[in-house]
Amino acid sequence: MIAGAGFAGLTCARALASASVDVLLIDRRNYHLFTPLLYQVASALLDPGEIARPVRELIRPLDNANFRQAEVTGADLDRRLLITDRGQVPYDYLVLATGSRSDYFGNTSLAEHAFGLKELHEGLALRNRVLGQFEASRWIAEPERRRVMLTFAVVGGGPTGVEMAGALSELIRLVLHKDYRDLDLGEVRVLLLEAAESLLAAFDGPLREAALRSLKKKRVEVKLGAKVEEVTAGSIRLAGGETIPAGTVVWTAGVRGSDIGAAIGLELGRQARIKVEPTLQIPGHPVVFVIGDLAGAMEGGALLPMLIPVAMQEGRQVAATIAELVWNGGAHAFRYKDPGIMATIGRNSAVAQLGSVRLSGFLGWLMWLGVHLVNVISFRSRIVVLVNWAWDYLFYDRPIRLIVRAGDDRSTPPPHAGTQG
């Protein structure tokens, strides 16, 4: 049984396709999300269907796999039962792959006022917010109030924050500017706030510098050494006392393991990630594995980063281990093969660090485009994404500038207790 159909869980299920096991995937969503392009949903370049596919469609080719939608709430490891909001499910082997969630470090003002960027609905909420602020600002007579409304602050100078800030600035300056003929761009600000003294900590110095220059060229105001202490409905207060008026704040500066580890009572390490053996098994429970962001796997004394290649490689390794254990084989230690990291800063600009190769600017961007296009989850999505990217590139236009609010959600039947046989 695999809890979580993200990169780790889905890869594990696929890698078990020819093993002598029945696989049950459980996820609270009925879709798999391609997170690297979530910021493009938030910046009106892609629609949700282009970065997410139904899990049932993705596992259709797997004869031994099935799917159930449910929220996993715990597990009874002694009785080998997974507990969900729809009932309990017995297992022979359990793989926990429920990923991570935003971490506001206990700061309630952040949790209340900032927009997260982890889930599809958060990307959509942010798109609605950005477009809604521009519409609402047209009714405001006082320039000062308009300025606050049109200030967007992204917190966190990692790849997600850098990508979001660059894309937001381009959406405003290249696209919305054409829609709002009376818009004074001098009233719009896109800020990127980072508590450390440089952006993109995982990259080499020259690539960090290149990213910083590129953001500045795209009119993103980067503030380094800017630690956010409080967010209100219209402002941010930094450590040291400086206050920045900002109508919209996006939080990308913290993630922690999903709550399942604590719910089961497992030992957690840094970032609330579950402590695992080098084989990705839970100490004392050799039939229970943890993979992906939730796993606190270590290498060379350091935690492995929360990245897709880590999640996928762990998924493959655990599938191989389970296939061997079924035939009384043993488990092997996991070793991560690092394929490199990259981040894009909007059109024509990205940084890529791949082994000894360092790319920035246009070349880095071509590399980023290629890698992401190949990895988009299905062939159909790949075509649509390519068309949308080409349209945006050639015509400086983003077709998905729709403000759509769900409003009413009576679509989910209430959970009722039951047991899966």
Ligand SMILES: Cc1cc2nc3c(=O)[nH]c(=O)nc-3n(C[C@H](O)[C@H](O)[C@H](O)COP(=O)(O)OP(=O)(O)OC[C@H]3O[C@@H](n4cnc5c(N)ncnc54)[C@H](O)[C@@H]3O)c2cc1C
């Ligand atoms: C905006 C953004 C951009 C990113 N860009 C990159 C990038 O460019 N490159 C890169 O390498 N990494 C990137 N990452 C990180 C990457 O997404 C993660 O490392 C990766 O998704 C981890 O895979 P996972 O399977 O552990 O978790 P996920 O892919 O998050 O999957 C977890 C699954 O578990 C499900 N789940 C969670 N809790 C429960 C529950 N209680 N019950 C049932 N189901 C549950 C979720 O619905 C989800 O389907 C990005 C992350 C974000 C948020």
